[in-house]
Amino acid sequence: MNNITLAPVQTDQSSHLMPVFGRQPISFVRGQGSYLYTEDGTEYFDALTGIAVCGLGHSHPAVTEAIADQAATLIHTSNIFEVPWQTAAAQKLAEVAGMEEIFFSNSGAEANEGAIKIARKFGYMQGIAQPKIIVADHSFHGRTLATLSATGNKKVQEGFAPLVEGFIRVPFGDIDAITEAAINHPDIVAILVEPIQGEGGVNTAPQGFSYLEEIRHICNQHNWLMMLDEVQTGNGRTGQYFAYQHTSIVPDVLTTAKGLGNGFPIGAVMTQGRGVGVLTAGNHGSTYSGSPLGSRVVYTVIDTIQKENLVDNASQMGAYIVEQFRTQLADQNVIVRGFGLMIGIELPKACGDLVNVARDDYHLIINVTAGSVIRLLPVLNINKEQADQLITRIVKMVKNFLA
Ligand SMILES: Cc1ncc(COP(=O)(O)O)c(C=O)c1O
Numbered sequence: 001m002n003n004i005t006l007a008p009v010q011t012d013q014s015s016h017l018m019p020v021f022g023r024q025p026i027s028f029v030r031g032q033g034s035y036l037y038t039e040d041g042t043e044y045f046d047a048l049t050g051i052a053v054c055g056l057g058h059s060h061p062a063v064t065e066a067i068a069d070q071a072a073t074l075i076h077t078s079n080i081f082e083v084p085w086q087t088a089a090a091q092k093l094a095e096v097a098g099m100e101e102i103f104f105s106n107s108g109a110e111a112n113e114g115a116i117k118i119a120r121k122f123g124y125m126q127g128i129a130q131p132k133i134i135v136a137d138h139s140f141h142g143r144t145l146a147t148l149s150a151t152g153n154k155k156v157q158e159g160f161a162p163l164v165e166g167f168i169r170v171p172f173g174d175i176d177a178i179t180e181a182a183i184n185h186p187d188i189v190a191i192l193v194e195p196i197q198g199e200g201g202v203n204t205a206p207q208g209f210s211y212l213e214e215i216r217h218i219c220n221q222h223n224w225l226m227m228l229d230e231v232q233t234g235n236g237r238t239g240q241y242f243a244y245q246h247t248s249i250v251p252d253v254l255t256t257a258k259g260l261g262n263g264f265p266i267g268a269v270m271t272q273g274r275g276v277g278v279l280t281a282g283n284h285g286s287t288y289s290g291s292p293l294g295s296r297v298v299y300t301v302i303d304t305i306q307k308e309n310l311v312d313n314a315s316q317m318g319a320y321i322v323e324q325f326r327t328q329l330a331d332q333n334v335i336v337r338g339f340g341l342m343i344g345i346e347l348p349k350a351c352g353d354l355v356n357v358a359r360d361d362y363h364l365i366i367n368v369t370a371g372s373v374i375r376l377l378p379v380l381n382i383n384k385e386q387a388d389q390l391i392t393r394i395v396k397m398v399k400n401f402l403a
Contacts, residue, residue, distance in 0.1 A: 104298070132168050226249075234258070347398070
């Protein structure tokens with residue numbers, strides 16, 4: 001293989017990149033499992049995994065092999081042909097997701113675009129001309145026009161009016177607000193929520209997962225689609241393959257991305273129940289949808305999660321990490337929330353700067369969301385030794401910060 005040496009990293013001023021990202025002053029040239037390495041070989045513990053993307057860790061040999069072999073065989077044809085890897089990946093994903101139909105997208109936002117289109121078409125099929133979708137405060141569904149309109153965060157929407165119409169916003173967890181919306185808006189066709197709000201601070205609704213069961217009940221009563229955004233919570237992250245599997249209900253529409261491709265950009269919108277058969281020939285598409293390369297990656301990721309029992313590992317190691325945080329930070333006025341390996345530590349004050357402190361002083365990559373919540377999304381195959389490294393560094397850092 002050719003070794004290509006890149007020119008030194010450009011500063012924001014001299015680079016041609018649109019300055020849409022607030023970037024940290026560091027870049028990594030290599031990753032292995034839970035660790036990232038800079039050019040000079042300095043090691044960092046990656047407790048963010050590209051924001052819940054590299055669940056199998058960096059450079060997992062099964063994924064590397066699948067990508068290398070498929071890239072040398074066939075990367076792309078077109079959906080005007082049969083794509084056997086796409087069929088195989090869909091079968092595997094349908095099994096673990098409890099879904100029937102699957103459309104592969106290229107990102108989480110696009111998966112949610114698919115869900116929004118399904119809801120609108122579902123309404124159209126019933127003669128509803130202006131179908132509406134209920135969405136929640138503090139939600140995050142993506143950066144395309146429709147998904148930023150669905151997102152419950154004004155900062156994401158600012159500057160992009162007119163927003164896409166047809167969303168009714170309710171407080172997350174507020175069932176009465178949904179019931180009231182049903183009375184005031186006869187043209188509602190669906191509800192779209194995240195089971196756990198990731199960007200919103202690693203939160204379930206106040207009543208926990210029973211919120212999802214209450215939503216399912218209301219959707220059944222009104223013949224609405226229950227749509228769950230599991231872009232972040234899916235693919236084993238929360239200690240179930242999909243977070244809805246912590247409950248007894250099944251949504252009609254389910255979206256995912258992130259961990260689905262372990263870094264390869266791919267997502268999916270899936271249907272079962274009354275979501276099936278809504279989109280038909282000519283209704284939807286994408287040039288790259290389910291390419292041989294992307295589909296083989298999805299197949300391999302699911303196969304690896306299954307063979308290595310990573311959903312159970314996420315559940316067990318997540319429980320251990322959360323218990324240790326609760327014990328070791330018991331006197332620190334913090335709230336620890338954990339669902340498998342989706343972990344949030346809410347501090348009593350704003351702590352955005354901890355991202356820099358963690359990186360520079362502890363060689364630890366973390367994220368702070370909702371202003372005061374340390375968000376940890378480590379690899380699903382984390383072992384006890386690595387978990388202890390993570391716990392030790394976080395506990396020390398939080399204690400120092402709050403001292
Ligand atoms: C819950 C949720 N939905 C949608 C998205 C958007 O996914 P993408 O960035 O792949 O478009 C994200 C990304 O953070 C997310 O967390």
